[in-house]
Amino acid sequence: MTLADGSGIRTTKLGPMLGAELHGVDLSRPIDAATMDAIRAAFRDNPVLVMRGQDMTPSNLIAIGDTLGFIEPHSILQYRHPAHPQLSYVTNVKPDGTIDEYGQNKRAIDWHIDGTFKTRPDCITFLYSIAAPSVGGATQFASMYAAYDALPPDLKARAETLSCFHMRGEGWKCTAPPPPLTDAQKASGEFDGSVHPLVIVHPDSGRRSIYASPTHTSHVVGVERAESDAILDAIYEVATRPEFQYHHHWKVGDLVMWDQRATMHRAGGGTPRDQKRVMLRAMVVSNLRADAA
Numbered sequence: 541m542t543l544a545d546g547s548g549i550r551t552t553k554l555g556p557m558l559g560a561e562l563h564g565v566d567l568s569r570p571i572d573a574a575t576m577d578a579i580r581a582a583f584r585d586n587p588v589l590v591m592r593g594q595d596m597t598p599s600n601l602i603a604i605g606d607t608l609g610f611i612e613p614h615s616i617l618q619y620r621h622p623a624h625p626q627l628s629y630v631t632n633v634k635p636d637g638t639i640d641e642y643g644q645n646k647r648a649i650d651w652h653i654d655g656t657f658k659t660r661p662d663c664i665t666f667l668y669s670i671a672a673p674s675v676g677g678a679t680q681f682a683s684m685y686a687a688y689d690a691l692p693p694d695l696k697a698r699a700e701t702l703s704c705f706h707m708r709g710e711g712w713k714c715t716a717p718p719p720p721l722t723d724a725q726k727a728s729g730e731f732d733g734s735v736h737p738l739v740i741v742h743p744d745s746g747r748r749s750i751y752a753s754p755t756h757t758s759h760v761v762g763v764e765r766a767e768s769d770a771i772l773d774a775i776y777e778v779a780t781r782p783e784f785q786y787h788h789h790w791k792v793g794d795l796v797m798w799d800q801r802a803t804m805h806r807a808g809g810g811t812p813r814d815q816k817r818v819m820l821r822a823m824v825v826s827n828l829r830a831d832a833a
Contacts, residue, residue: 549563549579550564557786558587559588565578565579565591567591567604568600571607588786588799589796590788590796591794591795598621598623605626605822605824608663609663612823613626614628616628616718630648630821639813646716649806650713650714651804651805652711653684653756657733658734661800662800662823663799664824666795671792674815679807680785680787680805680806680808681803683802683803684749685749686784687749687775690781700739702760703761704738704772705757707733707756711758712757714754717755738751738760739751743801747802749801750775752775752779752804
């Protein structure tokens, strides 16, 4: 199915529940207000938005991110862009060309929502493909709108009343935590963890969404650990159903933006060790407390 508006921008659905391709936009050029409004409208309805064949520079990515909000540098310092620290690399190769074992085998292999451990979590993330493998290396997305809608009535009613504590890399299903923080990061207080509602209302779409990150959601507040795990496991089973997913297979020039308040994601793995998978990332933050139900 293809949707269109008067701007000439077309949106083609990629999956039944999630994923859409946006046609008719060249993000390497300055974007006028009407085009940005069209992008915002498409993104509101499609929280994983794919724009192929883009020719982006770091400055282009920063300009788009700045239009949508504040870009916050990533917490893993070694992957930050040396000239543009707002941006970071997602890569399986080191600067010297050798294999980055963490990027190849462990990074982001668990389902997660970025930055839930922060008081002001990530809102929108961009990934731009610089080098893509011929096989493997997909990014998998799951709709947390669909997860909420599909919860059994009793679990849905219970989830509406609950909040969760989030701590970086200490999620109840985390198997591959991120690299350790520096002493300065630990002392900053920015990584002390945060509490957010288990169900949020998206500020733009008005839809309810599950806000649980298996990598960073430690536990449900106010209940015993066994009960917390049971609640989160039941939600996880629904949220990761195949019919709620879209798997993006990367090509060079792909720009994918996704909404952290409506999706979770993970790296699908399978990149051959002799092929590069290199992307640039920008992460836009907002204050979830102001957006929450």
